Amino acid sequence: HMPTEDLRALDAAHHLHPFTHGAELKEKGVRIITRARGVYLTDSDGNEILDAMSGLWCVNIGYGRTELAEVAARQMRELPYYNTFFQTTHVPVIALAARLAEIAPEGMDHAFFASSGSEANDTNIRLVRHYWAAMGKPDKQVIVSRKNAYHGSTMGGASLGGMQPMHAQGGLPIPGIVHIDQPYWWGEGGDMDPAEFGLARARQLEQTIEELGEDKVAAFIAEPIQGAGGVIIPPETYWPEIQRICDEHEILLIADEVICGFGRTGEWFGSQAMNIRPDIMTIAKGVTSGYQPVGGSIVRDTVAEVLNAHGEFFHGYTYSGHPVAAAVALENLRIIEEEEVLRHVREVAAPHLARAWARLGEHPMVGDVQSFGMLAGVALTPDKERRAAFASPKGTVGQRCRERCFANGVVMRHVGDRMIVCPPLVITPEEIDTMVDRAWRAIDETFEQ
Numbered sequence: 263h264m265p266t267e268d269l270r271a272l273d274a275a276h277h278l279h280p281f282t283h284g285a286e287l288k289e290k291g292v293r294i295i296t297r298a299r300g301v302y303l304t305d306s307d308g309n310e311i312l313d314a315m316s317g318l319w320c321v322n323i324g325y326g327r328t329e330l331a332e333v334a335a336r337q338m339r340e341l342p343y344y345n346t347f348f349q350t351t352h353v354p355v356i357a358l359a360a361r362l363a364e365i366a367p368e369g370m371d372h373a374f375f376a377s378s379g380s381e382a383n384d385t386n387i388r389l390v391r392h393y394w395a396a397m398g399k400p401d402k403q404v405i406v407s408r409k410n411a412y413h414g415s416t417m418g419g420a421s422l423g424g425m426q427p428m429h430a431q432g433g434l435p436i437p438g439i440v441h442i443d444q445p446y447w448w449g450e451g452g453d454m455d456p457a458e459f460g461l462a463r464a465r466q467l468e469q470t471i472e473e474l475g476e477d478k479v480a481a482f483i484a485e486p487i488q489g490a491g492g493v494i495i496p497p498e499t500y501w502p503e504i505q506r507i508c509d510e511h512e513i514l515l516i517a518d519e520v521i522c523g524f525g526r527t528g529e530w531f532g533s534q535a536m537n538i539r540p541d542i543m544t545i546a547k548g549v550t551s552g553y554q555p556v557g558g559s560i561v562r563d564t565v566a567e568v569l570n571a572h573g574e575f576f577h578g579y580t581y582s583g584h585p586v587a588a589a590v591a592l593e594n595l596r597i598i599e600e601e602e603v604l605r606h607v608r609e610v611a612a613p614h615l616a617r618a619w620a621r622l623g624e625h626p627m628v629g630d631v632q633s634f635g636m637l638a639g640v641a642l643t644p645d646k647e648r649r650a651a652f653a654s655p656k657g658t659v660g661q662r663c664r665e666r667c668f669a670n671g672v673v674m675r676h677v678g679d680r681m682i683v684c685p686p687l688v689i690t691p692e693e694i695d696t697m698v699d700r701a702w703r704a705i706d707e708t709f710e711q
């Protein structure tokens with residue numbers, strides 16, 4: 263390929279990047295990734311970087327699995343495209359829907375496809391509103407979500423999300439979406455113990471339902487473990503209370519499994535790890551390990567039956583159930599099953615990550631050392647005893663640390679001043695040790711600065 267500097271100049275001249283500060287991009291230049299294998303990326307200068315974020319939380323089986331490339335090529339030769347509108351379908355999407363029904367929790371045997379998590383969450387907004395109208399309760403339209411949540415970048419996805427800067431650009435949220443607080447005990451729990459705090463945060467849902475009226479609230483959406491919000495692992499009391507509230511008030515529960523799904527927690531879905539019973543699950547990312555764009559909604563049979571009995575759902579995407587993407591998803595699910603990736607997570611990788619990650623807690627600038635399955639986070643703090651945050655602007659220390667991560671050969675993400683990881687599920691214990699050693703060095707260099 264062209265020399266790195268020429269590629270950078272072309273990129274700066276023509277490419278508008280998602281979630282990127284334009285001026286910083288021009289000043290520092292982009293990092294150009296050219297190849298990847300296993301858990302390692304190679305950049306255009308030949309540097310090897312351990313990808314502790316699985317790309318954007320998606321490369322669950324790791325990079326370089328040529329089986330997926332072969333399946334894609336075969337499917338492109340046989341049937342590169344056909345749609346699933348107007349009473350047509352094709353073999354890969356039939357097989358994928360049936361396979362998802364096998365691995366999904368009991369009674370969730372239906373799937374509606376899209377190409378991304380954002381599109382799937384847009385589907386969910388329309389789907390739950392259509393469902394309640396079909397049930398003769400057309401006023402049940404409000405969806406409750408959480409502050410700091412990320413559910414996508416479309417108008418619907420960004421509205422469900424609770425990120426203030428996203429709302430500020432473009433006049434969001436769209437009507438009928440409200441946000442309650444996230445269950446982030448370390449940062450927001452004050453004097454409460456975690457159990458008490460988990461209940462208090464869950465009961466905000468009940469208060470909201472009571473304020474708005476049960477006849478107005480359609481659904482609650484949340485990730486089993488909040489990912490882009492900072493890897494927020496809720497106190498144990500949180501989810502059982504949310505489940506009780508949804509059941510008692512007839513509110514549909516939407517579990518956004520875009521990050522937690524497909525083995526991240528050691529189960530197929532985070533809902534299983536948290537022991538919750540969703541009515542809809544949003545999927546994307548890990549369903550193909552990022553090798554092809556697939557998103558979707560896995561829908562409880564009782565909900566699907568109502569939809570099927572009430573005429574046409576006027577909704578769909580050109581690439582809903584794309585045959586090449588569906589074939590790749592099936593191959594990815596086959597690999598996860600045959601190579602016992604869930605067992606690897608439960609018995610090897612997650613316990614090792616928990617032990618290795620805990621070492622970061624010995625650093626004077628690190629508090630709130632948490633992991634669950636293959637998700638982990640720490641808070642950078644000037645005073646861990648007081649659970650203090652750095653003085654504003656929030657995120658400055660986190661951003662500096664992220665830059666030190668790259669310099670030390672590891673990709674971590676910062677959310678404010680929290681540092682988070684989400685490595686490929688197939689990572690080995692030795693690679694986990696390398697990841698944590700590099701993370702320690704990055705944190706330590708940030709501390710020394």
Ligand code: PLP
Pocket residue numbers: 318377378379380381383412413414415419485489490518519520521546547557
């Ligand atoms: N939901 C969650 C929980 C996510 O983390 C993301 C993306 O990071 C999305 C939805 C949006 O998915 P996509 O980027 O595929 O549109």
